[in-house]
Amino acid sequence: MLQYPSAWLQNASLGETIACELRLRIINGTIKTGETISENWVASEFGTSRSPVREALKTLSSEGLIRLERMGAVVVGLDVTDVEELYDVRFLIESFAQQRLAQSDVTGLLGCLQRIVDKMELAMKHNDAVEFSYQDLSFHETIITAANHNRILHLWKSIRPIVMTVMLLTTDEIFSKGEQKLHSVIDKHYTIMKGLESRKRDVIEQVVREYFADSRKTLHSSIPGRTS
Amino acid sequence: MLQYPSAWLQNASLGETIACELRLRIINGTIKTGETISENWVASEFGTSRSPVREALKTLSSEGLIRLERMGAVVVGLDVTDVEELYDVRFLIESFAQQRLAQSDVTGLLGCLQRIVDKMELAMKHNDAVEFSYQDLSFHETIITAANHNRILHLWKSIRPIVMTVMLLTTDEIFSKGEQKLHSVIDKHYTIMKGLESRKRDVIEQVVREYFADSRKTLHSSIPGRTS
DNA sequence: AGGTTCTAAGTTGTCGACAAGTATACTTGT
DNA sequence: ACAAGTATACTTGTCGACAACTTAGAACCT
Structure with missing residues (x-):
């Protein structure tokens, strides 16, 4: 599995790091289209609080990779x-x-x-x-x-x-x-x-x-x- | 001065409300291009905590109306x-x-x-x-x-x-x-x-x-x- | 059994607090 | 007067907590 070039995340905030990692996982299919991911799940997945996760999810939403709904974010993905x-x-x-x-x-x-x-x-x-x-x-x-x-x-x-x-x-x-x-x-x-x-x-x-x-x-x- | 149709913000979160209001102020020139606004300033302006402000600023940044920098957000605006x-x-x-x-x-x-x-x-x-x-x-x-x-x-x-x-x-x-x-x-x-x-x-x-x-x-x- | 209400677990939105870093202003030494 | 270093106020990034709301399921009534 291709890894994300860690050098690019050197000066990045936790939020950006999470966004990049999630983006990669969504695009390469590790996280599948249709799944719903919650802020708590992502937070525990990366061992952080919800604040940077919220930032990451908002980023991914503005890119169209996920759709923010009332309960959980639905993964849109890229086919x-x-x-x-x-x-x-x-x-x-x-x-x-x-x-x-x-x-x-x-x-x-x-x-x-x-x-x-x-x-x-x-x-x-x-x-x-x-x-x-x-x-x-x-x-x-x-x-x-x-x-x-x-x-x-x-x-x-x-x-x-x-x-x-x-x-x-x-x-x-x-x-x-x-x-x-x-x-x-x-x-x-x-x-x-x-x-x-x-x-x-x-x-x-x-x-x-x-x-x-x-x-x-x-x-x-x-x-x-x-x-x- | 034209007001924002308040009916559109009925079910909106504080973050969205702040984003809409700031967007209007930036576009109509109340907040001028080149100014830098800080999260604390916006928060006190709207009487909220920084969390919804952060969300709003991220929204406005993804729309290109402001530019998020290390200290404060620089207003780009629309001429x-x-x-x-x-x-x-x-x-x-x-x-x-x-x-x-x-x-x-x-x-x-x-x-x-x-x-x-x-x-x-x-x-x-x-x-x-x-x-x-x-x-x-x-x-x-x-x-x-x-x-x-x-x-x-x-x-x-x-x-x-x-x-x-x-x-x-x-x-x-x-x-x-x-x-x-x-x-x-x-x-x-x-x-x-x-x-x-x-x-x-x-x-x-x-x-x-x-x-x-x-x-x-x-x-x-x-x-x-x-x-x- | 079927439908309804209530409970409980889970979710997001918002808050206040703290740490780390940065630009400004001040002080101090020459 | 001026340069350098220091103090200080202010900024963002992150955290944990709480309230309001949604959903699913269990218990209960008919």
Whole structure:
């Protein structure tokens, strides 16, 4: 079972730690869809009081992973359909961001992206799936940030923890499928950069559309299905 | 000064009540952008303990109205640019939803929408701005819900409180500008319905684009500017 | 047996208190 | 006058406790 990178939780509060751990358990199916979890149960599970648990549950609720009800929180979870919907949203956000960048000067941005892709290739050589997925995430986050649109950036931040967790799981799977798959992932990022460089709206639109359509195809086994 | 419809807070917890009240004060400028508010200050302001305040601040933070930092919460607020960005996001969401509905049978949906527009006309006659804005909100929410896309619906729910508050303020202003403006608002909703009825993607796209482009123009005085 | 009321266990919402950490203001030494 | 160190007030994170409410089940009546 994949563990959560503990280095990321170094300066985190108990509430954030619990949220991250619960998020992982919900997405990888340890905690199953339909279950109801109570604050007391989570608190005893992590050996804390209810205060940080309440914070964690509110976070997870705002991410749509659970639904807060009068008695207990119902686990919504993520099946394959939900992850596809997540990619729909990612496409909407990134497509919007890149369209916005089509008019600007992107040379500085392209430099940043190149550095990130370099780190991805390094992570591939070191067989470091966690680092690889993190740089993958950074790549897209850098683009969205560059678009300079507060609300869109906020939208991204609201789905970011889920996207990160899903990428952690799927990237781990890609690593197990050999190096060729990894090279194709990196190539896809170069394609995006070329799209940005062209500064043509229709080219960009097509490139981004293909990117996410392709990403969708490679996730069907690390995510639990509806009937798990 | 516009008050918050107290009927909506009937069954709400203290945390939700505080969140709603703070949200309104931030958006209408009573609490100004750049200020930092502490949990203790809010708690004494509302005469409660810090627990519901923490919940409220977390809510407002997830909506992007404040930024939680180590010492105090910094008020981000909404200036005119931010509201325009909000309309960008609304356009993205609703455009996606309506494109999705272009393929489905929408007769049932159109019936619902007609009933809502009827209520809007009634609210106009009764000079009830609160009811009018609420039905306006319901109109768009009904469309988004009908698209049957969990993630998009969740996105909508995450911006819904802000949209509702902004609509409350702007609608109040439209009411003060006389009946003609109100008729044109209602007409815009009929235009959307006709777009949906056509079931043609390009027609729908154009209609929705025009709707939000037009809505943007009518908000420049109820929202405080950057320098207020 | 079936339906109803009452009890009991469990849940959330809210409170006040304490510890740990941070920024500000003050004091002190030069 | 100014720098450095210290004290102080204020902030958040976490805890345990209590009240109000919901749900499920047991006991009881018909």
